[in-house]
Amino acid sequence: MLKVSKLESGYGEMQVLWGVDLEVKEKSITTVLGPNGAGKSTTLKAIFGIISPWNGMVEYFGEDVTKTPPHKKVEMGITMVPEGRHLFPNMTVEDNLLMGAYLSRAEEKFEDSLELVYTLFPRLKEREEQKAGTLSGGEQQMLAIGRALMTSPNLILMDEPSQGLAPKLVKEVFETIYKLKEEGLTILLVEQNVFSSLDISDYAYVLHEGKIAFGGSVDEIKESEDIKKAYLGV
Amino acid sequence: MIAEQLAANIIYGLLLGGVYGLATMGLSLIFGVLRVVNVGHGAFIMVGAFTAFWMFTLYSIPPLASIVVAVIVGLAMGFVVFMTIIRRLLDAPELSTLLATFGIGVFIEELSKFFWGPDYVGYSWDIGGISLPFTELPFTKLYAFGSSIVIAALLYVWFSRTKLGKAIRAVVEDKEGAMVCGINVNMVYALSFAIGIALTVTSGVLVTLFTPVGINVYMGGDYTLKAFVIAVLGGLGSPWGAFYAGFIFGLLENGSYTLLGLIPGVEPFGLTRFVSFTALLLILLLKPTGLLGGE
Ligand SMILES: Nc1ncnc2c1ncn2[C@@H]1O[C@H](COP(=O)(O)OP(=O)(O)OP(=O)(O)O)[C@@H](O)[C@H]1O
Ligand SMILES: [Mg+2]
Numbered sequence: 001m002l003k004v005s006k007l008e009s010g011y012g013e014m015q016v017l018w019g020v021d022l023e024v025k026e027k028s029i030t031t032v033l034g035p036n037g038a039g040k041s042t043t044l045k046a047i048f049g050i051i052s053p054w055n056g057m058v059e060y061f062g063e064d065v066t067k068t069p070p071h072k073k074v075e076m077g078i079t080m081v082p083e084g085r086h087l088f089p090n091m092t093v094e095d096n097l098l099m100g101a102y103l104s105r106a107e108e109k110f111e112d113s114l115e116l117v118y119t120l121f122p123r124l125k126e127r128e129e130q131k132a133g134t135l136s137g138g139e140q141q142m143l144a145i146g147r148a149l150m151t152s153p154n155l156i157l158m159d160e161p162s163q164g165l166a167p168k169l170v171k172e173v174f175e176t177i178y179k180l181k182e183e184g185l186t187i188l189l190v191e192q193n194v195f196s197s198l199d200i201s202d203y204a205y206v207l208h209e210g211k212i213a214f215g216g217s218v219d220e221i222k223e224s225e226d227i228k229k230a231y232l233g234v
Numbered sequence: 235m236i237a238e239q240l241a242a243n244i245i246y247g248l249l250l251g252g253v254y255g256l257a258t259m260g261l262s263l264i265f266g267v268l269r270v271v272n273v274g275h276g277a278f279i280m281v282g283a284f285t286a287f288w289m290f291t292l293y294s295i296p297p298l299a300s301i302v303v304a305v306i307v308g309l310a311m312g313f314v315v316f317m318t319i320i321r322r323l324l325d326a327p328e329l330s331t332l333l334a335t336f337g338i339g340v341f342i343e344e345l346s347k348f349f350w351g352p353d354y355v356g357y358s359w360d361i362g363g364i365s366l367p368f369t370e371l372p373f374t375k376l377y378a379f380g381s382s383i384v385i386a387a388l389l390y391v392w393f394s395r396t397k398l399g400k401a402i403r404a405v406v407e408d409k410e411g412a413m414v415c416g417i418n419v420n421m422v423y424a425l426s427f428a429i430g431i432a433l434t435v436t437s438g439v440l441v442t443l444f445t446p447v448g449i450n451v452y453m454g455g456d457y458t459l460k461a462f463v464i465a466v467l468g469g470l471g472s473p474w475g476a477f478y479a480g481f482i483f484g485l486l487e488n489g490s491y492t493l494l495g496l497i498p499g500v501e502p503f504g505l506t507r508f509v510s511f512t513a514l515l516l517i518l519l520l521k522p523t524g525l526l527g528g529e
Contacts (some may be wrong), residue, residue: 050413074416088404099404102397103416149414202327 001026001186002047002078002155006056009046016042018210019056024155024188024203029119029181031189031197034207040190041083042103043207044157048080048190049073060155075103075156081161083190093124096132096143100150109152109218109224115185117146120176138169145176160216162193198222235440236496243488245366249375250444251444252382252486255477257457258464259386265343266406267426270320270331274339275461276454278431281307281342282438283449284350290357297359297439298377301385304436312431316424324423339454344361346451356447378443385436386477389429402426406471445487463514469523 010016016039022029034040045051047058049070056064060076068076088096097117101110108129118125121142127135132143141161148156153234161177162170170193175188177199191197198204204221206214212228261275285304289295295303315338323331362374377432393399405422412419441457442449464483468475490509494502 048414060320069414069418069420070413071418073413079416080414082410082414086408086414088407088411090407091403095400099400099415099417102401102404106416147411148414151414219523 001061002188002219003059004043004047004056005059007043007046007053007058008055009051009053011042011051015054016210018077020207020210021212022205022215024186025179026154026186027176027184028202029187029189029200030205030207031191031201032207033191033197036192038207039210040207041159042210044080044082044159044188044190048078048157050080050082061063063165071103073221074151074153075204077105077152078157079148079151079153079155080157081144081148081159083159083163085140087132087140087143087147090131092129092131093135093143095171096147097124097150100147101152102178103105103151106150106152110126110150113152114152117149120149120179138165138172141173142176145173149180153185155188156180157188157190159190160192161189162191162196194228236492239495240489240492242366242369243492244485245369246375247483247485247488249379249484250488251442251481252379253437253480254460254464254484255480256382256385256433256440258461258468258480259389259473260433260437261461262465262471262476263473264427264430264466265412265435265465266401266473267430268320268324268423270323270371270427271328271335272430273332273336274342275434276456276458277339277346278308278311278341278434278454279438279441279457280346280449280454281311282435282440283453284438284451285435285441286439286442287355287357287449290359293463297374298381300439301436304439305432308432308435309428309481311435312428313424315431317425320427320440321420321423325476336381336417339458343451343454350451352451354448354450356449357442358446359443373392374446378440381440382437385433386474389433390474398422398425418427460510463511467514467517483510486513 004020005022006023008015008017020043022032032040032043042051045095046053053066057064060078063077065073097114101107101113102145106113115197119183123139124142124146127139132140135143145161161172165173174196177189181187189201198218198221201218203216204218205212206227214221264270264272282304285307286297286300288340289300289303290297293423319334319338331356359374364372380431388501392402401412401417402422402425404415404417405419409419460483465476467482468479487506487510491502491506494500494505494509
């Protein structure tokens with residue numbers, strides 16, 4: 001579904017990605033692991049188009065989308081749950097979700113998407129009228145995922161959705177991601193939470209200093225003590 | 235006698251304040267959305283003033299009807315300036331944007347001088363007024379005030395009700411968040427800049443209803459200065475804050491004019507500006523986010 005080859009990118013003069021190769025299969029969860037500063041967020045941003053790829057290629061269902069701007073990607077069914085959530089803090093929960101359904105593609109499925117979001121996160125329904133900025137960390141994360149779902153996506157790029165959450169909420173977030181897969185969605189997940197993410201993933205990559213150091217099935221990573229020791233610190 | 239003069243000036247201050255507010259909304263909108271400070275702001279007010287002048291002089295079109303022309307001229311100018319210059323500066327250091335918008339202002343002024351000459355011009359649109367016990371209120375000023383209120387209200391409704399209006403708010407609140415929703419951020423920038431310039435040019439039309447003989451290609455500088463004070467008062471980046479702050483500024487300016495006139499040997503006109511800017515300094519000392527700004 002998504003194929004990234006030899007992707008290079010960075011900020012200003014500073015190169016961060018030095019040829020990232022990875023592939024995401026339809027209706028799977030693929031996780032990218034790696035230490036702080038490895039370039040995980042940068043990879044997602046370059047795939048989505050928040051920063052421009054310098055070199056290499058991003059393909060979506062065989063189509064070259066390397067230079068496609070973010071709003072066109074959303075139109076094609078790709079969206080992102082960015083690191084740090086990036087909600088609209090002075091808008092209500094409801095308006096945040098409404099903004100997720102901004103494009104006509106999403107507007108058509110508005111009712112269904114909203115029902116899915118409120119079924120997954122009943123708390124958001126209770127807090128419909130509350131400003132997003134006043135939600136708790138966990139609720140904000142739910143809203144960020146909910147807003148992404150409102151775009152009616154096929155592929156969601158998720159950047160550390162469990163970051164800063166209490167253990168109980170972390171578990172809930174991973175369960176939700178698994179449910180999304182069962183709903184037929186495809187997820188490219190970036191995480192530092194090695195065990196929880198491997199538990200729900202089908203494939204995993206290890207990113208190290210802007211390059212893929214390992215890629216394969218989850219079982220392969222779990223069995224390889226070397227990989228775990230060398231790159232994941234576990 | 236003094237009380238009457240003060241009352242009259244307070245009313246004029248309020249009326250003019252409404253136009254000041256509108257004249258600043260564009261500046262604040264552009265800063266709020268694009269984080270670009272338009273130092274050439276006043277030049278667009280001047281273009282609006284000349285729009286009113288030429289429409290009236292050449293075609294006898296009353297200034298209120300010229301508002302439509304000003305909106306179209308403003309949208310077109312804003313769009314062209316955005317596409318040719320501003321778009322390239324969005325990621326540039328602040329100094330580049332300041333110099334560029336300053337340059338745009340100078341360019342517009344000099345081009346206008348080339349076509350329209352350096353002289354002061356004016357027109358007279360006499361449609362009577364209302365007699366109050368202490369002053370005569372011309373309808374032109376009431377219309378200018380009313381137009382400001384109507385335009386600001388329409389803009390408010392557009393922002394809070396329409397999809398595009400909400401998209402602009404979303405970009406202001408969080409650019410990356412807007413991107414993941416599928417909002418075309420560059421389009422929002424272009425649109426906001428064009429609307430900001432259209433508001434500014436329109437306010438230039440209304441300004442001429444207060445000083446119909448003060449139309450000159452360099453008239454903008456004074457308004458740029460006032461607009462910056464008002465924008466800061468209103469909490470930079472908030473068009474609505476700017477609109478309210480316009481009233482405060484108008485009142486301050488006209489109120490102090492009367493009171494200063496009472497002091498023997500004082501020339502009130504020059505000192506008025508001093509008082510307005512001192513008030514600005516004081517407010518900023520006490521509340522650095524602007525009088526109406528958030529924390
Ligand atoms: N906006 C930016 N401007 C400049 N440099 C940046 C920017 N964002 C990230 N970097 C740098 O790029 C490198 C990779 O950052 P990135 O955010 O991709 O890492 P990460 O793997 O997501 O780390 P983390 O686990 O801490 O989120 C880091 O050295 C970081 O300092
Ligand atoms: Mg990161």
